[in-house]
Amino acid sequence: MRAAAAAIAAELAAAVHDQAVHAGRSTPAVRGADWRLATVQTVNADGTITTTDGIPARRLESYVGAKAGDQVIITVSSIGGWVCWGRPGAGGTSLWTPYTPTFSASGGGAAAGNAVMDAEYLLRGDECHVRISFVAGSSTTFGTGGLRWGIPFTAASLPNANMFWAGSAMCSDAGLAYYPGMCRILGGTNYLVGISPVTAAGSTPTEWRPATPFTWATGDYASFGITYKIA
CATH class of the missing domain: 2.40.50 (OB fold (Dihydrolipoamide Acetyltransferase, E2P))
Incomplete structure (x- = not known):
């Protein structure tokens, strides 16, 4: 009888211990x-x-x-x-995070195809630094209207529709001519556009388009660097 009572007591103590461990893990x-x-x-x-x-x-x-x-x-x-x-952190020692930008045109019809894109961003609070490099491929299409490259986070709103964040930009007609300029991000949007003061045709500066600042084709290059506030 004593042995049986001792066994029951041991089993009861073990059960209470298991319940306590479970409660400790979940509470x-x-x-x-x-x-x-x-x-x-x-x-x-x-x-x-x-x-x-x-x-x-x-x-x-x-x-x-x-x-x-x-x-x-x-x-x-x-x-x-x-x-x-x-x-x-994404791993490694770099604070920069790689991402793949979208490529589009305001009038539709643009597609990156086999373009080479190398892009990354650095986020500090709501301050976002972005670098984008783009080389058009043989299957890249440029559509109609202004060319657009996607940014990693939607930009914060600005108090006036004519305000924007500005950065640097450069494009090249397959290495034959270089066109320095700027890029801009409007408040509330998720893309940037390039603008060059000089074009191949000598026309008025405007956002980069399929034929501005030159007729875009395979091997043409674009690069951007900008800092903006995210939404």
């Missing part, structure tokens, strides 16, 4: 603060995000440009409050 008040990776499902207007597993977390001020699908670091306090620190 912040027991285990203390903790952190883990999560995926953003929704970005909310009140400054929070909701993860794919249903956790609402307050975004830090430094986590700007939040979007669904971001992998982020979240942390929980000992009383159960969650905070989202933002995206972890």
Whole structure:
């Protein structure tokens, strides 16, 4: 009888221990603060995000440009409050993040095709630095209207429709002639355009188009550098 009672007591103690361990793993008040990776499902207007597993977390001020699908670091306090620190680093020692810009034309019909594009951005708070290099390929089409290259984040709104962020730009007619100029981003848009003061035809400066500042074709090159505020 004593042996049976001792066995039952041991089993009961083990069960209580297992329950305590489980509670400690799942309850912040027991285990203390903790952190883990999560995926953003929704970005909310009140400054929070909701993860794919249903956790609402307050975004830090430094986590700007939040979007669904971001992998982020979240942390929980000992009383159960969650905070989202933002995206972890992309790896390596560089602060620059590579991305692939879109290529389009205001009148439609443009497509990058087999163009070579090399682009990256550096984000500090809501300040975004962008570098884009573009070489047209044999299957690149230029459509109609102004040529546009996509930026990584939508630009913040500006107080007047005639205001814009300005940067540097240069394009080359397959190395035969070079056309320095500028690029600009209008508030609330997600692309930049190039403008050159000199064109092959000597026409009035305008945004780069399929035939401005020269007739674009295979091997033609464009480069941009600009800093702007993100939305």
